[in-house]
Amino acid sequence: MSDEEPLLEVRDLITAFDTDAGLLRAVDQVSFQVKRGRTLGIVGESGCGKSVTAMSIIRLLPQPMGKVLQGQVMFKGRDLQKATDVEMRKVRGGEIGVIFQEPMTALNPVQRIGKQLSECFLLHTKMSRKEAWEASIEMLRLVRIPAPEQRIGDYPHQLSGGMRQRVVIAMALACKPDLVIADEPTTALDVTVQAQILDLMKQLQKEMGMSVILITHDLGVIAETCDEVVVMYAGRVVERAPVAELFERPLHAYTRGLLDSMPKLDTPRKSVLPTIPGMVAGLADLVPGCRFCQRMGREGPVLRERPMFEEIHPGHWVETCPNCFEEPA
Numbered sequence: 162m163s164d165e166e167p168l169l170e171v172r173d174l175i176t177a178f179d180t181d182a183g184l185l186r187a188v189d190q191v192s193f194q195v196k197r198g199r200t201l202g203i204v205g206e207s208g209c210g211k212s213v214t215a216m217s218i219i220r221l222l223p224q225p226m227g228k229v230l231q232g233q234v235m236f237k238g239r240d241l242q243k244a245t246d247v248e249m250r251k252v253r254g255g256e257i258g259v260i261f262q263e264p265m266t267a268l269n270p271v272q273r274i275g276k277q278l279s280e281c282f283l284l285h286t287k288m289s290r291k292e293a294w295e296a297s298i299e300m301l302r303l304v305r306i307p308a309p310e311q312r313i314g315d316y317p318h319q320l321s322g323g324m325r326q327r328v329v330i331a332m333a334l335a336c337k338p339d340l341v342i343a344d345e346p347t348t349a350l351d352v353t354v355q356a357q358i359l360d361l362m363k364q365l366q367k368e369m370g371m372s373v374i375l376i377t378h379d380l381g382v383i384a385e386t387c388d389e390v391v392v393m394y395a396g397r398v399v400e401r402a403p404v405a406e407l408f409e410r411p412l413h414a415y416t417r418g419l420l421d422s423m424p425k426l427d428t429p430r431k432s433v434l435p436t437i438p439g440m441v442a443g444l445a446d447l448v449p450g451c452r453f454c455q456r457m458g459r460e461g462p463v464l465r466e467r468p469m470f471e472e473i474h475p476g477h478w479v480e481t482c483p484n485c486f487e488e489p490a
C-alpha cells in the first residue's frame with residue numbers, strides 16, 4: 162500500500178433511522194479521509210451526526226432502526242460495509258479500537274479490569290491466559306496507571322473517572338490497532354484530567370503510530386490534537402481543512418460561529434462569549450438546502466438547493482452557500 166493511500170476513506174455515507182416519521186437521515190453524504198499516523202478531528206455541536214458517523218464506520222448502529230443507506234467505508238483497501246459480522250468483530254478491537262465518552266459504558270462493573278483487558282488479547286491474539294494477564298499489566302503501565310500489578314485486580318468502581326478512562330484507552334490500544342476512534346473521550350472528565358488524557362493519547366499515538374479519529378464538540382481539543390478537521394453541521398460536512406488553515410481562515414459561517422464561541426487567551430475572565438443563536442433542527446425538519454441558513458431564519462432558494470462542496474484552497478473544502486461562505490478580507 163502506498164503512503165499516499167489513506168488508511169480510512171469514508172465516501173458519500175448516508176445513515177438514517179427508521180422512525181414513526183419515516184426514514185430520517187442523521188448523516189447525509191459525508192466524505193473524509195484519515196491518513197496513516199494522523200489525527201482527524203470531527204467537530205460540531207451536539208446532534209450534528211458525529212457519533213452516528215462513528216457508529217456507521219464500525220457498524221454498531223442501534224438496531225433495527227439504524228441503517229446505512231449509501232456509501233463506502235474503505236479501510237485498508239476493503240469496504241467495511243460489505244464485511245460480514247464475523248469479520249467486523251475481528252476488525253473492532255483488533256484493527257480499530259474504540260473509546261467512548263463514558264468509560265462505564267465500555268467497562269463491565271462486575272468484572273475485574275484485568276479480566277476485561279485480558280479478554281481483548283484472548284479474543285484477538287493467540288496468547289495464553291497467563292500471557293494475556295502479563296500483557297494487560299503492560300498495557301496499564303503504558304497508559305501510566307500507577308502500581309499496575311495491584312490495579313489489575315480492581316473493579317472499575319474502585320478507580321477514579323480519569324483512571325477508568327485510561328483503562329478504556331488500554332483496552333482500545335491492546336491489540337495495536339491501526340485506527341482508534343475516540344468519541345468525546347474526555348468530555349465526562351474534569352479539565353485537568355482531560356488535558357492529561359489527551360496528552361497521553363498523543364504520546365501513545367507517537368509511540369504506536371496509529372491513526373486517530375477524535376470526535377468532540379470542543380474546538381480547543383481539536384486545536385491541541387488534530388492534523389485535519391472536519392466540521393459537521395446537521396448531518397453534513399460544511400468545512401474540511403488542515404487544522405492551522407481552519408483556525409486561520411475559517412470559510413463557513415458555522416465554523417466562524419464555533420470559533421467565536423471559544424474562549425481565547427486574551428478573553429477577560431467572566432466575559433460572556435458570543436453563542437450561535439438557535440438550535441440544530443430536528444432530523445424530521447431539516448431542509449434539503451443550506452441548513453445553517455435554516456437555523457439563521459433565512460428563506461428562499463438557499464433552503465431548497467444543497468450548496469456545492471468545493472475546494473477553495475489546496476485541501477480546504479467548504480459548502481459554498483452564498484450566505485454562509487465568505488473569504489476573509
Ligand SMILES: Nc1ncnc2c1ncn2[C@@H]1O[C@H](COP(=O)(O)OP(=O)(O)O)[C@@H](O)[C@H]1O
Pocket residue numbers: 178180187205206207208209210211212213214223226443444
Ligand atoms: N437511535 C436513534 N434513533 C433516532 N434518532 C437518533 C438515534 N440516535 C441518534 N439519533 C439522531 O441522530 C442525530 C445525530 O446524532 P449524534 O450522531 O448522536 O450527534 P452528535 O454525536 O453529533 O452529538 C440527532 O438528531 C439524533 O437525535
Ligand SMILES: [Mg+2]
Pocket residue numbers: 211212213344345
Ligand atoms: Mg455524540
